Amino acid sequence: MNDPMIAVRGLRKSYGRTAVLRGVDLAVRRGEIFALLGPNGAGKTTTVNILTTLIRPDGGTATIAGADVVKDPAAVRRSIALTGQYASVDEFQTGEENLVMMADLAHLPKRVVRRRAHELLERFDLAHAARRRVGTYSGGMRRRLDLAISLVADPTVLVLDEPTTGLDPASRSQLWEVVRGLAADGTTILLTTQYLEEADRLADTIAVLAEGTIAARGTAEELKALVAGDHVRVTFDDAASLATARELGVAGLDAAEEDLRSLALTFPSAEPVRAIRDVLDRAESRGLAVAGVSVVKPTLDDVFLALTGRSAAERTTGTTDQPAPEEALR
Amino acid sequence: MTTTLAPAARTAPGAARRPTAARAPLRDVATMTRREARRSLRSIDGLITAFALPALIMTVFVVIFGGAISGGNGSYIDYVVPGVLIMCLGMNSATAAVGVAQDMTTGTIDRFKTLPIFGPSALWGHVIASVVRNLASAAVVLLVALAYGFGPGAALGDWLGFVAFAVLAVLSFTWVSVAFGLVLSVEASMSVNMIFLFVPYLSSGFVQVETMPDWLHGFAENQPFTPIIESVRGLLMGTPDAGTIVTACVWLVGFLVASVVVGGVLYRRRTAR
Numbered sequence: 001m002n003d004p005m006i007a008v009r010g011l012r013k014s015y016g017r018t019a020v021l022r023g024v025d026l027a028v029r030r031g032e033i034f035a036l037l038g039p040n041g042a043g044k045t046t047t048v049n050i051l052t053t054l055i056r057p058d059g060g061t062a063t064i065a066g067a068d069v070v071k072d073p074a075a076v077r078r079s080i081a082l083t084g085q086y087a088s089v090d091e092f093q094t095g096e097e098n099l100v101m102m103a104d105l106a107h108l109p110k111r112v113v114r115r116r117a118h119e120l121l122e123r124f125d126l127a128h129a130a131r132r133r134v135g136t137y138s139g140g141m142r143r144r145l146d147l148a149i150s151l152v153a154d155p156t157v158l159v160l161d162e163p164t165t166g167l168d169p170a171s172r173s174q175l176w177e178v179v180r181g182l183a184a185d186g187t188t189i190l191l192t193t194q195y196l197e198e199a200d201r202l203a204d205t206i207a208v209l210a211e212g213t214i215a216a217r218g219t220a221e222e223l224k225a226l227v228a229g230d231h232v233r234v235t236f237d238d239a240a241s242l243a244t245a246r247e248l249g250v251a252g253l254d255a256a257e258e259d260l261r262s263l264a265l266t267f268p269s270a271e272p273v274r275a276i277r278d279v280l281d282r283a284e285s286r287g288l289a290v291a292g293v294s295v296v297k298p299t300l301d302d303v304f305l306a307l308t309g310r311s312a313a314e315r316t317t318g319t320t321d322q323p324a325p326e327e328a329l330r
Numbered sequence: 331m332t333t334t335l336a337p338a339a340r341t342a343p344g345a346a347r348r349p350t351a352a353r354a355p356l357r358d359v360a361t362m363t364r365r366e367a368r369r370s371l372r373s374i375d376g377l378i379t380a381f382a383l384p385a386l387i388m389t390v391f392v393v394i395f396g397g398a399i400s401g402g403n404g405s406y407i408d409y410v411v412p413g414v415l416i417m418c419l420g421m422n423s424a425t426a427a428v429g430v431a432q433d434m435t436t437g438t439i440d441r442f443k444t445l446p447i448f449g450p451s452a453l454w455g456h457v458i459a460s461v462v463r464n465l466a467s468a469a470v471v472l473l474v475a476l477a478y479g480f481g482p483g484a485a486l487g488d489w490l491g492f493v494a495f496a497v498l499a500v501l502s503f504t505w506v507s508v509a510f511g512l513v514l515s516v517e518a519s520m521s522v523n524m525i526f527l528f529v530p531y532l533s534s535g536f537v538q539v540e541t542m543p544d545w546l547h548g549f550a551e552n553q554p555f556t557p558i559i560e561s562v563r564g565l566l567m568g569t570p571d572a573g574t575i576v577t578a579c580v581w582l583v584g585f586l587v588a589s590v591v592v593g594g595v596l597y598r599r600r601t602a603r
Contacts, residue, residue, distance in 0.1 A: 052444045054601045077446040084437035090365065092372045104361040105447050107354055133372075149441075 003066065005030045005157055005188040006051065010060035013046050020046045022212040023060065028190055028205070030156075033183045035203035036192045037304065042209045044192035045085070048161045051190070052082045064157055081155035085162045087142035088149075091135035095126050095145050098134060099152060106153035120148040124178070140171030147178060158182060160191040164198060176202050196304055208307050215307040223303045230272045231296040234279055235264045237289035248282040250275055266296065355448035362455025369429060370463050376425050379523075380463050384418035384471045391536070392478045399537065411475045411482075412562035413535025415468060416555065419496065420526025422467050423503035426456045430511025431519035440601055450594055453508050460504040461497055468496055483568035492565040495575070499558060502582040505589040512596040535559040554581035 006028035013021040020043045028034040038044050049055045051062055053073040061068065067075035089098050099117035108116055121127045124144040134142060143163070150158060160179070164172045179202060183189050193199055199206045200220045207217040216223055232252075236242040242263050246254050252275070256267035269275040272295045283290045370376045391414055396406045433439045433452065442452045472480075484492065503526065510522045530536070532546065533555035542550055550556060557578040564570040 049440075049601055052440075054440055054443055074446055077444055080444060082441055082444045084440055086437040088437040088441045090369070090438070092369050093365070097368070101361055101365055105358060105442070105445050107357065107446075 004028055005032075005065055006034070006063075006190060008047075008051070008060070008062045011047065011050060011057050011062055012059035013043075013050065013055070013057050020212055021050075021057070024209070024212070024214055026207060026214070028188055030188050031183055031186045032205060033179065033189045033191065033203045035199040035206045036190065036209050037194070037196065037199045037206050038192070038209035039194060043212045044194075044209055045161055047209070048082070048159055048190075048192060052080055052159055053077060079156045080159060081150035081153065081157075082159045083146050083150045083161065083163055085165060087139075087146040089134050089142055089145050092133065094131050094133055095121060095137070095141075096130040098145060098149060102149045102152045108153070116152060120151060124148045140167055140174070143167060143171065143175060144178075147175065151182070155187065157188045157190065160189065162192055162194065164193070164195070172198075208304065210307055216303065224298045226303055226306075229298070230269060231266050231298070232269045232272050232275050232279070233264055233266045233294045233296050234276075235262060235291040235293075237263070237291050239263060241283075241288040241290070244286065245279070245283060245288055248279065248286070248288075250278045250282065253279065263291070355451065358448040358451035359454045359458065362451045363458045364455075366429065366455045366459030367462070370425070370459055376463075379425055380422050380467045381470050383421065384414070384467055385474045387418060388414050388471060388474045388478065392475075407475065407478055407480050408567070409563075410536060411471075411480050412559045412566060413530055413533070414475075415471050415496075415562060416499065416535065416559050417526060417530045418467060418471055419464050419500055420503050420530070421523040422464050423460050423500055424507045424523035424526055425463075426460050426504045427507040427511035427514065427519040427522040428516065429456055430508050431514055431516045434512060434600065435516055439597070443597075443601075450597060453593060453597060456508055457501060457504045461500050464500040464504075465493075465496070482566045484566050485568055488565045488568050488570060491570060491575075492562065495561060495565060495578075498579065498582050498586075502586040502589075505586055505593060509589040509593040509596065512593060512600055529553065530555045530559065533559055554578070554585075557581065 004027040006026060008024055008026040011021050011024040012019070024043070024047060026034070026036075026047075036044050036047060046055070050057045051064060051069060053069050053076050056070055061070075063069070064076045065079040067079070069076050089095075090101075093101065096117055099120055100113055103113040103116050118127070118130075121130045124147065126141060126145060126148065129137065129141060134145065137145065147160075147163070163179075164175055167175065176198070179189060179191070183204075191198075191203070204219065205217065206220060206223055208215045208223070216226060218226075234245065234256075236245065239260065242258070242260075242265060245265060246256065252267040252269055253265065256265035258265060267275075276293045276295070279293065280290060370380070388411075391410045392407045396410070399406050399410075430439075430453070433442075439452060443449075507522050511519050514522070532542075532550050533539075533553055534550065535555060539547055539550045539556075557574050558581065561570070561575045561578040564574060
């Protein structure tokens with residue numbers, strides 16, 4: 001089956017005069033972990049709400065496992081599960097009662113309801129707290145229960161809206177492990193996040209959502225490559241050396257970004273090794289005091305800043321459409 | 331990237347979910363009702379509103395105000411029980427507004443809406459649990475009233491009529507509260523019970539309308555709580571008046587239908603906030 005599990009074309013949604021989504025396209029393969037990365041207000045939750053049949057789009061189409069979210073929401077609901085931004089578990093019920101309730105709502109046969117609940121409690125390391133009210137659970141435990149609840153009916157597509165917001169690092173890695181395991185078992189996962197690290201470590205494909213459009217998409221490596229490769233960073237012993245260094249005639253150095261506090265110059269370079277050799281040779285001949293050199297690999301942070309920074313600037317000048325990321329560099 | 335899975339095996343994919351059977355909506359409503367029953371039984375606030383508050387209000391009216399209002403001849407209790415009863419049913423129904431508002435705020439309603447279940451089952455769960463809670467609460471109010479010397483004149487038929495009327499009133503009050511809960515914050519939803527606490531005072535429930543200032547007569551005689559409380563009075567005293575009961579039922583069914591419709595639309599349109 002080569003059709004994408006999630007196929008979104010030209011999705012648009014406005015609230016009053018505010019266009020939240022202005023033509024979003026997505027394609028997510030079966031078993032893929034797909035991250036929708038974007039700052040607050042970029043339209044992540046709106047996209048999730050449309051895909052999970054909670055709101056209707058103004059334009060465009062979206063299908064989940066072949067079912068259209070507007071024309072056949074019932075079929076969509078049979079294949080998806082949503083874990084929202086909040087841990088939507090009932091504090092007044094125990095962990096077990098929460099799971100049994102969701103298994104009942106999933107219309108599991110009565111005889112498997114309890115077995116399924118216990119299986120999930122075991123799997124998510126909650127068996128010891130099964131009969132305690134959720135009100136007494138820690139944040140990490142609630143999130144795990146929340147995820148367990150989503151899996152009661154074995155969804156083919158799992159939608160996670162900022163699943164690790166507010167979690168401590170240990171709980172976060174634990175949740176990532178679970179998500180990876182699900183994807184390995186064939187569950188398709190769409191997650192939204194504002195954490196670059198999360199997208200980088202977890203997702204097979206990342207789409208950067210900014211100002212209601214997909215500004216870029218690809219693997220973490222592909223996105224990083226958009227920031228035109230490596231940078232060279234040279235630090236000096238004194239400010240005078242730094243000032244003179246710009247005139248050494250090394251490609252890119254004249255326009256280098258200056259950091260006076262750590263006495264460093266940083267500049268993009270297609271050939272970082274050669275650039276470093278040139279800098280060192282010429283600095284020595286001019287008697288400049290070089291303290292250190294390094295090659296800086298781009299991070300997803302750079303991509304994110306470049307893309308979202310650029311689109312924020314566009315909004316003020318009134319132009320729209322997808323920004324070309326290559327032009328968005330410092 | 332390696333994957334680590336807990337030893338518990340997954341149920342075979344697809345095997346877990348069955349096509350929706352015709353009985354599924356009933357199972358959904360039953361599940362949701364069980365949920366709300368647990369919420370009621372495990373909330374100190376809810377239990378106090380359902381059982382302790384009605385007993386206290388009855389005590390205040392009969393023991394403290396009773397002597398002054400009736401001038402000491404002791405018959406005020408027979409007059410005031412219907413008013414206290416309706417006030418208590420209203421306040422107790424208003425608890426549903428808080429539950430619905432909480433579900434909206436925590437995203438629980440969003441999750442329910444993404445399930446292949448009977449759409450408004452979550453709301454009906456609130457309503458059915460409220461009816462059960464209120465019948466229990468009404469029993470407490472009546473027992474307390476009897477202990478204070480309330481002497482109802484109702485025959486069996488009147489009692490059955492009273493129970494049916496009380497169920498209709500609670501359905502109506504609860505659906506109104508549910509509709510409020512869908513639009514209000516949790517804090518604001520806590521004041522929905524003020525409607526049921528104060529509006530009945532401006533009716534014939536606690537004192538006769540003729541004793542109120544003239545400018546209040548129009549409102550007091552025509553507002554819904556007057557026929558509603560008068561219907562209960564008639565049924566409990568064994569002197570039901572068909573005209574009054576019909577007027578009361580028109581009000582109650584009107585509120586019920588309006589809030590089921592408005593609530594249904596709000597439920598479909600609104601997402602977590």
